[in-house]
Amino acid sequence: MRILNTGGTFNKRYDPVSGELFVPSDNQAVDSIVSIFTDSIAVEGLLYKDSLEMTHEDRETLAEKIRQSDEERIIVVHGTDTMDASAQHLAKLGLDKVIVFTGAMVPFSVESIEATANLAMAIGYARNLSNGVYIVMQGVCGPYNCVIKNRECGKFEYVQG
Amino acid sequence: MRILNTGGTFNKRYDPVSGELFVPSDNQAVDSIVSIFTDSIAVEGLLYKDSLEMTHEDRETLAEKIRQSDEERIIVVHGTDTMDASAQHLAKLGLDKVIVFTGAMVPFSVESIEATANLAMAIGYARNLSNGVYIVMQGVCGPYNCVIKNRECGKFEYVQG
Amino acid sequence: MRILNTGGTFNKRYDPVSGELFVPSDNQAVDSIVSIFTDSIAVEGLLYKDSLEMTHEDRETLAEKIRQSDEERIIVVHGTDTMDASAQHLAKLGLDKVIVFTGAMVPFSVESIEATANLAMAIGYARNLSNGVYIVMQGVCGPYNCVIKNRECGKFEYVQG
């Protein structure tokens, strides 16, 4: 299994000088979680973007990383706003992999529980799946087109795809 | 899915008066994690014991709770010291359920990451399993007789069952 | 002693729906710290503003609250950007009180250590002072015109007033 970390709220940290949250160009949040596992999981960072800024080229870059990965099972940590678009993009490519998207509505650095639970559930869920693209967020697990973000209440929900 | 919380290190909290960690008779730690999920998961507490004190009768009580549960998929939060014994006890009973044991080496109240990751991974893992008894700890997932505690280094490991 | 909480970074919390930090209209952060004390300290909220939005009228409101307080020693939790301006405003009024300003560069909800240390140090420092206006931030304690914010490195420093 390999974790590809593209940034998003999951990774945001607070900058005391600017007074703002930003997406850092590192995998500190993911690494903090992965470090408690007995067997190391490969973690690779790319893009490091707020998902609202994710472009078509970025999605191609992500797809290429997945194609080049030796691992059959890939977890993608991604911003929540366009997680569905990136997932759909990958689904159309029909890659021969298990790809599970996850992220967080609250940064790991602000409150670690949601981010930790989402990533760990995605990993557990990915173990027994057949090839395809999936989303795991806030306890909701399913094919990518069945898990959507309800922007009004800030929760991910299961819908019939 | 239903979570049966039997206690163990996962749940321990610090008592400032005695200066000791104790297993509280509540589900506060489990509830803190479950509260971030969109759909509520049933959480039920029983025994609330350090697993070194778990008796044959306690394991029968746990088995009975599982038999009586409407849910097909059961997560058991359990102390790590005799998690294997309880899992074996249940496996011998051949219940028609997916039963996944989890717990933590560090109390949720001391440092939430491991406990949160273990419970969430157990839930994700349980979604796609066929009936049987499993253990999920520290990133290691498998049939109950393939996941053992290495007492010297305080880590769970995968072994050939 | 009385704590007057005007808002600022000290109090900011994350809103998962907007993805932004905001100044809540409550004293949750201050209360979390004060709750560990044996004797309760009066906590009163007002304004609840980012200090960049603090107006002359707001400073008058704060001054009036202080005048009306029975307590001789007042801690003011305030945003860091205009803490000096509010302190100077109060100093000119020559109130017959010990007034100690504090705040935080990192929100209590993001990382509690700095906010907790600043407030507690301000309280300890206030115990033995003669009347006047002071600032306590990041371990630096002194008359209000001797403690300034270095905006480039995000640290408060002691200067000769």
Next chain:
Amino acid sequence: MRILNTGGTFNKRYDPVSGELFVPSDNQAVDSIVSIFTDSIAVEGLLYKDSLEMTHEDRETLAEKIRQSDEERIIVVHGTDTMDASAQHLAKLGLDKVIVFTGAMVPFSVESIEATANLAMAIGYARNLSNGVYIVMQGVCGPYNCVIKNRECGKFEYVQG
């Protein structure tokens, strides 16, 4: 100012292998707090003991460290059970210093707020004192013989000395 760290609950950490809290032979907890200050404060560790194990010789060692310190103001981080005995021991020696004892009822590593608040308040309180021995715990500040531990409710209280 100098911080002498003797151990006690303040410093305790959880050992996942033994399942117990222990007093580590380092200053990690104190350093985590001191690191947010603009100006560094000297931190020196000694004894690293649960205060129930503190002997007459240990108190002599502590006194000697204080005598040898260049600093006029000394903060002693100490276990709560015999904090009063160590403070009395030092008071009898009549050292020409400001000595403020503090500690915590809950380890910094379990829940950082009380430990952080106690240490920071002790530092703020120490700034404006005349020579003598004092205790600062849970918001209570005073001469060492006026601040006592109520063992039943686990709270420090102010009494007439």
